[in-house]
Amino acid sequence: MTTETTEGRIEGRDAEAFLRFVERFASVLADSGWPRMPARVFVCLLAVDSGRRTAAELAETLRVSPAAISGAVRYLTQVNLLSRERDPGSRRDVYRVHDDIWYEAAVRKDRALTRWETSLREGIEVLGPDSPAGRRMTETLEFFEFVQGELPSLLDRWREVRDQLRARTGLSESS
16 A cells, blocks of 8 residues: 555645645644654654554654654653554554544543652652752652543543544544
């Protein structure tokens, strides 16, 4: 499956407009702290209808080397923003971004918050709760505990909104 044709189209879309969008959104992510190439790969996968591409297809679409794709997909799989799959009977890996990727990222952040809270408690003990640094650590801990307490209801509300959106637009989870 090739993503680009000789007519300069990607999935029936103008290839140059598609790439400009990918670059702009990837720049926004990079400005937020994302590594540049993983941001480009992630946005490309978000922007293709199937949400799936091989490394060769990603390299062709983004006009970069396969080595650049390799490092980017390694990073994105390590942070669980995409998965690596293999089609039956194929030797090629296919990289996929799932429809609920932001929801899943929020769930994983909830687990990270628990680890951060444990470290903060240790820091408060070491620094002393009444020292200026200890008070900063305590406020940080309180903030993370607040966020973690609010996250389950926020995610429940998101699922309701998402389900309404899918019902309105006729999209399903597998679309």
